[in-house]
Amino acid sequence: MSAEPITDELLTAYVDGELPAEERSRVNQALATDPAVKSRFDKLAGTPSLKEPFATLLDAAPGDRLAAILKEAEAKVAPPARAGILSALRPRAAIAAAILLFLAGGAVGIGLQSAVLRGTGNGSEEKENWRTAVADYLSLYTSETLASIPDDPGQRAREVADAGTRLALPLDVGKVVLPDLDLKRAQIFAFRDKPLVQIAYLSQGAGPVAFCIIRNGQKDAAPAFEEREGKGIVFWGKDGRGFMLIGSLPREQLELLAETLAARIA
Amino acid sequence: MSDTSSDAVRKGLAAELKRLWRYGLVLSGSRTSAEDLVQATCLRALERAHQFAPGTHLDRWLFAILHSIWLNDLRAARYRRGEGLVDAETALVFDGLREVETNILAGQVLRQVQALPEAQRETVFLVYVEGLTYREAADLLGVPIGTVMSRLAGARARLAGLATDEAAPGERIGEPGDGKEKAS
Numbered sequence: 001m002s003a004e005p006i007t008d009e010l011l012t013a014y015v016d017g018e019l020p021a022e023e024r025s026r027v028n029q030a031l032a033t034d035p036a037v038k039s040r041f042d043k044l045a046g047t048p049s050l051k052e053p054f055a056t057l058l059d060a061a062p063g064d065r066l067a068a069i070l071k072e073a074e075a076k077v078a079p080p081a082r083a084g085i086l087s088a089l090r091p092r093a094a095i096a097a098a099i100l101l102f103l104a105g106g107a108v109g110i111g112l113q114s115a116v117l118r119g120t121g122n123g124s125e126e127k128e129n130w131r132t133a134v135a136d137y138l139s140l141y142t143s144e145t146l147a148s149i150p151d152d153p154g155q156r157a158r159e160v161a162d163a164g165t166r167l168a169l170p171l172d173v174g175k176v177v178l179p180d181l182d183l184k185r186a187q188i189f190a191f192r193d194k195p196l197v198q199i200a201y202l203s204q205g206a207g208p209v210a211f212c213i214i215r216n217g218q219k220d221a222a223p224a225f226e227e228r229e230g231k232g233i234v235f236w237g238k239d240g241r242g243f244m245l246i247g248s249l250p251r252e253q254l255e256l257l258a259e260t261l262a263a264r265i266a
Numbered sequence: 267m268s269d270t271s272s273d274a275v276r277k278g279l280a281a282e283l284k285r286l287w288r289y290g291l292v293l294s295g296s297r298t299s300a301e302d303l304v305q306a307t308c309l310r311a312l313e314r315a316h317q318f319a320p321g322t323h324l325d326r327w328l329f330a331i332l333h334s335i336w337l338n339d340l341r342a343a344r345y346r347r348g349e350g351l352v353d354a355e356t357a358l359v360f361d362g363l364r365e366v367e368t369n370i371l372a373g374q375v376l377r378q379v380q381a382l383p384e385a386q387r388e389t390v391f392l393v394y395v396e397g398l399t400y401r402e403a404a405d406l407l408g409v410p411i412g413t414v415m416s417r418l419a420g421a422r423a424r425l426a427g428l429a430t431d432e433a434a435p436g437e438r439i440g441e442p443g444d445g446k447e448k449a450s
Contacts, residue, residue, distance in 0.1 A: 016393070018399070
């Protein structure tokens with residue numbers, strides 16, 4: 001006899017229309033001639049359809065909650081620039097924002113147009129570029145950008161911890177809270193494929209303030225001060241990472257805060 | 267171009283949420299875990315949207331993500347916490363089902379499917395509920411096609427009451443309530 005046994009697998013695949021033609025005819029023949037196979041087949045084929053019962057579960061799905069979950073995920077993955085604020089921006093900033101939105105689609109991170117436009121650059125130029133990029137980006141922020149973020153300590157703690165992971169730097173909320181500034185959000189970006197984290201604060205008097213860290217292998221450097229986009233920046237380097245604190249605060253205050261941060265993260 | 271990929275994912279995700287949730291429910295047996303799975307799947311899908319090949323099935327792609335999150339993260343975490351999956355399989359008579367209990371037949375079928383071992387249950391769900399071909403299911407689950415076949419055959423045998431495997435004598439007969447009677 002040439003026949004291999006007719007297994008449940010064969011019969012199941014037969015029922016499901018997944019059997020190649022030659023196997024099919026073998027099963028056909030067995031069904032016609034072997035009552036035991038036929039009886040087994042009838043039972044296997046007689047199992048109830050599952051589509052309708054499982055459709056009831058779709059009706060039971062918490063649609064609103066799932067929609068909210070998706071929204072939250074979208075907000076987390078996309079940069080904060082929103083179409084709604086575009087109209088309120090200066091033309092130049094609006095163009096930058098449009099680029100940001102465009103690049104946001106790639107889910108990689110902020111656009112950093114200046115970095116793109118200014119060529120590849122050598123090491124030190126690149127280090128400057130990341131600050132330019134951050135300053136440009138922050139120039140799009142208004143107080144409203146940050147004010148609408150709800151206070152959620154658990155969420156903040158997770159964001160900060162995640163950011164630390166990306167930077168290979170142990171971070172927690174305690175290390176980055178600053179006096180008189182509301183910690184609003186920690187986000188992960190990339191600048192030239194280097195992980196870049198922005199921790200955003202809102203100052204009642206001075207608007208958005210950001211503490212940014214990039215893991216770019218840069219050399220240690222003592223804190224220095226500069227101005228870009230009308231904002232003050234204190235920046236320094238430590239253990240292969242670049243740090244900057246940027247905002248429209250008085251220089252002394254900015255330097256003091258930067259010192260606090262540097263000491264905690266050392 | 268990756269932008270069309272991202273667009274396709276962003277636009278398509280919303281329509282798939284309920285099916286993702288259902289898949290999560292079938293795997294985990296709990297509404298909360300199902301929501302966690304949907305959340306993690308959304309995040310990962312958005313982060314990796316550029317990897318999606320436009321023109322292919324978004325639902326399959328999302329299922330594969332959810333499957334791998336379940337396998338690598340959530341289920342593993344549950345085992346690490348020593349909870350195992352027994353609860354899931356009994357509890358899968360779903361929290362959700364209470365709302366549809368009017369449909370008694372549906373309830374019975376769901377219970378039967380739920381009582382299947384996890385691997386069979388998942389395969390049955392993908393092929394018989396979501397309509398994947400054997401090949402698609404094999405790819406998604408990362409197993410040979412023969413494994414898909416034997417899981418489905420095993421599941422059909424169980425659903426048909428033909429299963430001869432493990433059920434110890436007495437295990438199927440007994441209703442709950444053994445040994446708890448008050449001695450009076």
